[in-house]
Amino acid sequence: MGNTFGHLFRVTTFGESHGGGIGVVIDGCPPRLEISEAEIQQELDRRRPGQSKIVTPRRESDSCEILSGVFEGKTLGTPIAILVRNQDARSQDYNEIAVKYRPSHADATYDAKYGIRNWQGGGRSSARETIGRVAAGAIAKKILKLAAGVEIVGYVKRIKDIEAIVDPNTVTLEQVESNIVRCPNPECAERMIDLIDQTRRDKDSIGGVVECVARNVPKGLGDPVFDKLEAELAKGVMSLPASKGFEIGSGFAGTLLTGSEHNDEYYIDENGEIRTATNRSGGVQGGISNGENIIIRVAFKPTATIGKEQRTVTQTGEETTLAAKGRHDPCVVPRAVPMVEAMMALVLCDRLLCHHGQCGLPLALNQNLAAIAP
Amino acid sequence: MGNTFGHLFRVTTFGESHGGGIGVVIDGCPPRLEISEAEIQQELDRRRPGQSKIVTPRRESDSCEILSGVFEGKTLGTPIAILVRNQDARSQDYNEIAVKYRPSHADATYDAKYGIRNWQGGGRSSARETIGRVAAGAIAKKILKLAAGVEIVGYVKRIKDIEAIVDPNTVTLEQVESNIVRCPNPECAERMIDLIDQTRRDKDSIGGVVECVARNVPKGLGDPVFDKLEAELAKGVMSLPASKGFEIGSGFAGTLLTGSEHNDEYYIDENGEIRTATNRSGGVQGGISNGENIIIRVAFKPTATIGKEQRTVTQTGEETTLAAKGRHDPCVVPRAVPMVEAMMALVLCDRLLCHHGQCGLPLALNQNLAAIAP
Amino acid sequence: MGNTFGHLFRVTTFGESHGGGIGVVIDGCPPRLEISEAEIQQELDRRRPGQSKIVTPRRESDSCEILSGVFEGKTLGTPIAILVRNQDARSQDYNEIAVKYRPSHADATYDAKYGIRNWQGGGRSSARETIGRVAAGAIAKKILKLAAGVEIVGYVKRIKDIEAIVDPNTVTLEQVESNIVRCPNPECAERMIDLIDQTRRDKDSIGGVVECVARNVPKGLGDPVFDKLEAELAKGVMSLPASKGFEIGSGFAGTLLTGSEHNDEYYIDENGEIRTATNRSGGVQGGISNGENIIIRVAFKPTATIGKEQRTVTQTGEETTLAAKGRHDPCVVPRAVPMVEAMMALVLCDRLLCHHGQCGLPLALNQNLAAIAP
């Protein structure tokens, strides 16, 4: 239960940090979409460990294999299964945590729920699980791009107390990828990198905030009432490891304004389109996209795994201490950027297909065969 | 699409602010639970309009009728349908908004999505829809109470910039209900009420933050990976009208700490239970409850409907202005308290049933018949 | 659980044979569809009791009220709730079955499952539940008609051993409705009516077979692998009360042929369309519609409620006898016709929307806005 996301564009992930591998099955993908392992690999490379000095040194090529659903370079409309084998698994690093619960990790809760857990690394709770999401997200992004010109760009907005000023309306992927911390403000980026590096040397960890924007989103995506666009986005990103908070548009800060300050007044733009003068709504009103940029923020806590000694308990109920020895990220936020983008893409793609299914059908006789033919 | 919430304890709501009525169908409710219209009404009365001077004066008794699923005072295990008729519908108040889009409302997006909307009030986007959630939440709360002693208490944590210090571990429903703004800190409550009252007279609106705690939640609720408890909670509350942000535990503020400051160290309590010394995790680790109090916060924007004149456009694309005349809340936050509680109850109840279904089955021959018998 | 059917066009029914009423919530209906209570009532009248001498004399007008989702005669795209109140409920007829289990009814199994049941009539297991399906089916039929010219016609194919020869390719609703047993062959119809009437006088009951055809179904509906069109149809009709068997196309008789006799050879028709020379496949190949007529058959057992005395047991485990006194149908098959049609319409409509959602989206930039606009 709980390993499937989406309604029409439906993603099921599987796999643990150690064992046979990590993967995803994507059901409901539109047919005849050109897709290659290389395109998916490109996104996976942004997520994978070992890519820079500020992330975990675990060596995983994270090479993906498309097992099914693609034929002669095109999607078949049937399930796309993608597999990434685990490679650099050093189970010996985990002998200690086989018996000791890591603070603020899922070790104790998995044991409480299942009465068993894979103690080699985080098992299913490991961020390696997000490989499947990022792979699926690569396909979702392509569909959104081709169907509606949607662009999704995520970036590091804040690391601990270093906050970057970024214009979500103009920021580019190139700016984001121009440095290893994925902050499009170069000056801030440098300070962030230094702080992460120092934290790593202190055997500690830090967190921060990822901001993500979707541009050119068609009006009309999202469904009242439980599947509001912001609700689906919130679920998507709050299901990422280490996330503690979610905002859309004005977020928590919006509660400090009055209605007359906060409301987005309408006007007619040069193309005759209805637009809002401001965008405190974050591109969504009443759960449905309004055509403005969709802007969300996600808080990621400091990595739970740290080298410093902490108090904890054993599986059998004795108090003890633990200082992590395994490889880990001093700050997950830079690697979380492609994960947030992926979840945003999965949500938007699913809602695009659902909207098209419910509202896009011509309801007049004789328009029919053409309308539903491929 | 999108009007159903939950997996095993599954809630479907229907109805618009004007028209035949508002209702809910609850599927998957455990059988033989004693439930009465009076118990449900009690929760609905906390949500209904006209209950005090700081909420909308619309007069609705919001009297509920149980149409099915309850027999001789007990649940049958089959769908429970609950209906609340609309009463004080003054459609004439809405002639203007039949053609003009209210800023930061769903009028324009509903039209963009569906090409049609019920312009008598907010239609489906009206907060009246939450009647169904609150009614279902009353049942979910009772199940949680009986099955595990769970207590859910929500309260106003902040109105605009007036923030109350409240101890989530001890706050009671009585304290919350002791004043009309639902802030358990009496001194803050008074200031909040004054501010809301002043705002109403200014024909403006304000927002704030609801905090909600669930106590005595059993360990083990929540499912990796997409249906993590915090993900489901986020979806639940971000699907409420006017919500703009969600936090669990340390939330956004947690990103300002280091890992060694943020982690919740484990210890063994006097009963031999594994506990955490702090609760920055907010009762959830790895998406699964750890037995500590679950604490969430939800940001609600200032009410979009205000009496002040604002720039807007008509349905046919002309620029105009609008000053709302209909009845409306100057601040939705006090009435949002029972809504947040309801969503928390729906999530926890659903996860309790799912957990019991997957993990609670005795897998040893001959335990069987007793185990599944009612 | 289990009271929702469909994926994009999603129907949830509620209600028992006695109590507040019976209803349905339809989520995912395309917007701007013209629909009236009168159109829905027309289908309900074909299902309702008391319509002729060969059905139960229970007096129910089965008048429907649309509670939500329709505004100024058109669907809003939001949930359509429809309610039918129960009227002619004679609970006193049921005093005996409050303690005695009716053979081949659901009394004993409901008690075994839930530990409680509404013993006033069949409760949730009553065929009155199908009111919701037939109401929803009326809307589904209209969508199918408008979007693709689909026609669905069901009829009584056999009553006990009286089997009618009917050409599914040409049979009309008018022929079906020309007599009270709903068999389009007038001569057979007369014999069937006599047999049912005689059976009623014998205080016994009989069953039979409903055949149903869908014509003009677009190619491409149905989804591999679990949601094959025949699988969804089978589920739909096997969820109707009293159904014991399902066939599509050649059905069980097809197993007596060889492959060379059974296969449907292809040819090109006068319009250049790929067609099959025969239709043993019943309009579906590999789970997907092939454009030929979809033909299914459903077996309905003899009504379980009979006036003859039978052996049974009480709720508390004593052996006894029972002779039904309540009003009941000597043969459910004529009234099952609109139910089978409704389930076929629900399946086809849902699959049409799903197909359009997954496969109907133009994946080329700049086609987008027009494509998804309403």
Added chain:
Amino acid sequence: MGNTFGHLFRVTTFGESHGGGIGVVIDGCPPRLEISEAEIQQELDRRRPGQSKIVTPRRESDSCEILSGVFEGKTLGTPIAILVRNQDARSQDYNEIAVKYRPSHADATYDAKYGIRNWQGGGRSSARETIGRVAAGAIAKKILKLAAGVEIVGYVKRIKDIEAIVDPNTVTLEQVESNIVRCPNPECAERMIDLIDQTRRDKDSIGGVVECVARNVPKGLGDPVFDKLEAELAKGVMSLPASKGFEIGSGFAGTLLTGSEHNDEYYIDENGEIRTATNRSGGVQGGISNGENIIIRVAFKPTATIGKEQRTVTQTGEETTLAAKGRHDPCVVPRAVPMVEAMMALVLCDRLLCHHGQCGLPLALNQNLAAIAP
């Protein structure tokens, strides 16, 4: 869409007959269940090609690899992914069908739906897809066995017009597996084998009927109204390739009886249990299991692929002829036996978990922690 089955015990399959492989992801499996690749392989070996002279000679070892969800021989409660690589893929056999549609196959309908298909064999419509179902079914069978002592035995009831008399109440797996046609009546089996062998030499094919019984099924499984046990079973087996009909209990023959002949009268057995004297209901009443043996029958058409020349058309709309050259089964029925068993197991296991989730929760304070602890 459509590649997931089940609600709490949820199975997603992927893969085509040619390409990277075939697999399944099982979500919601109870934790701490002992399971090995060997146990799963045992069931796969009953399904695999090349096992005898009356099935396709395609050589596939169908060796399964558990990729995730099992640790130290026990299930983790997280998704179990199982992969079977394709081996003996002779794409050259398929050059002709790359352009010609095989009659009564899915080639034409896949093209109509998706505008693309994997023409190397049946692609996704191949019966190789059922590998995933059979693998998942092996786990479901084990859960059912351990939780409730359930036994599921399928067998060939009829091949063309050779029908075996078999007692479903006593038939054993050993009897079924004692011959290559899987008919527990040895004399019939011999005649069936001869007929299949002769048909193969005639370059033709035949079909038949599989009967399957589940014994020791607890009372109370199955959910009103759409997820009735017979509805779920019907969907499950009608989603198998080549199935054309489904019956439960008396099936179509039951329609020839009167109610007084058909009803299953109740009595109290020696253990004080409520039992039925006959079992025309097939173990299910009102959609819910009544504790009697569940008996279903599935009609499988003659294999569509035959060596005889048939009329057909090309993808581009020209009439032509085709005589199949690829390896294929002259009769799918013997290999369908484990498939039917698997689908029955998946349905019963899912309904067992759902029932336990909804109805098995103790609703009295203080019973709670023990009840939901693992």
